[in-house]
Amino acid sequence: MLLAKGVKQENYLLSSIWFLFFFICWGACFPWLSLWLTEKIGIDSTEVGMVYTCIAIVAVVFQPVFGILADKLNFRKHLMWMLAGLMIAFAPWWIFVFAPLLKINIIAGALAGGAFIGLAFGCGCGICEAWIDKVSRLEGFEFGRARMWGGIGAAVGTFISGKLYAINPDYIFIMASCAGLVLAVLLCFFRPGQQGGMDALNPQRLKIDRGDVFALLKTRRFWFLVLYMVGVGAVYETYDQQFAVYYSSFFETRERGAEVFGYLYTVQIFLDALTMFFAPAIVNRIGPKNALLYCGFIMAFRIIGSAMATGPILISTMKLLHGFESSILIIATLKYISANFDWRLSATVYLIGFQFAKQFSQIFMSTAIGNMYDVMGFKESYTILGAIALCFTVISVFTLSGNRVLQPAPAA
Known part of the structure; x- marks a missing residue:
C-alpha cells in the first residue's frame, strides 16, 4: 500500500515537472513567434498568417491519428518520447532550417516551420495533456494540480x-533544446499504472476499434462540442496569434512594446497557473458546461475590449483577462469529455473535438484574418471576431450538455 502510494506521488511529481519543462519550450515559441517573424525575418501580417496556416494544417493532419493512437497505446510512452525528441531538436531546426528557408522562400519556410511547430505544439500540447490526464485518473491525483506547473513553465x-530576445533570439531556441533534454530524462522514470494500476487492467476493457471511433463521430453531443471549439476557441486563438504585434503598436517603439509585452505575458501566465490550481474546484462547483460558457463570454469580451482599447493600460487589462479563462477552458473540456464520453476514447475526443477542431478552423482563418489586419486594421477586425465568438457562445447555451456525472475510469 505504501509502495503504491509512493509510486502515485512519484508520477504526480514527474507529471508536474514534465509540464514545467514542456511549457518552457512552448514559452520559447508561441508568445514570440509573430513578433520574431515580423521584426527579425521581416515578413508582413499576411505572410505571418501563412505560417500559422501551415502549423494548423500539419496539426489537423496528425491530431486525429495521434488521438486514436494515444487511446490504443494508453499508458505507453511512445508519443511522449516523440515530443521529447522534437524539443531536443528545437534549436537546430529553428536556426539552421526554419529561419534560413523563410528568407529564401516564404512558402518553403512556412512549410518547414509548420511541420515542426505543428507536430511539437499543435499536436504536442494535446498529446501530453491527454496522456497525463489518463495517468491522473488511473493514479488518483487531480490533473489540474499537475497542469498548473505548465502555466509556471510557460511564464x-x-x-x-x-x-534573450533583445540579446540574440537564437539563445531562446537553445534554451528550449536544453529543456527537451530534461524531458527525455523524466520519461526514463515515469511508471504509470504500476503497483496494481495498469498491470491489473483487463486488456479487453482497454481495447478500442474503428467501430468505437465511428460511433463517436455519429453523436450530436460530440459535434456540439466541436461547434463550440470552432466558433469560440478557434476564433479566439486566431485573434491571439498576432496580438503581440497589435500590443506593441501602443508604445513609442516596437522594441519597448516587445519588452513590456514580455513582462505582461509573464504576469498573465502566472495568473494562468494560479487559476489552474483552483480550476478543478471551480469546474466541479459550476459544472463543465457552465465553465465552458464562462470561458466563451470572457473570450468574446477580451476580443471586443481589445478593439476598444485606447492606451497601454486598457490593452494590458484585456491581455490579463486571458489568465482567468485559459486554464478553466482546459479543465472544463477534460471534465466535459469525462462526463459525456466513453473514457476509453478520452484522448480521441480531446485531440479531435478540442485540438483538431480549433486547428482545422485556423487553416482557413489565419491567412484570411491576417489579410483583414492588413486591409481593415486590428480594431475593426477584432470587433468582427468578438461578435462571432459571442454569437457562438450564446448558441452553446442551448447545445452543450449539462451532464456532470463523470464516466468511471478503470478500476485497479
Missing part, C-alpha cells in the same frame, strides 16, 4: 525569452 520560458 518562466516567456520571461527568459524576453530577456
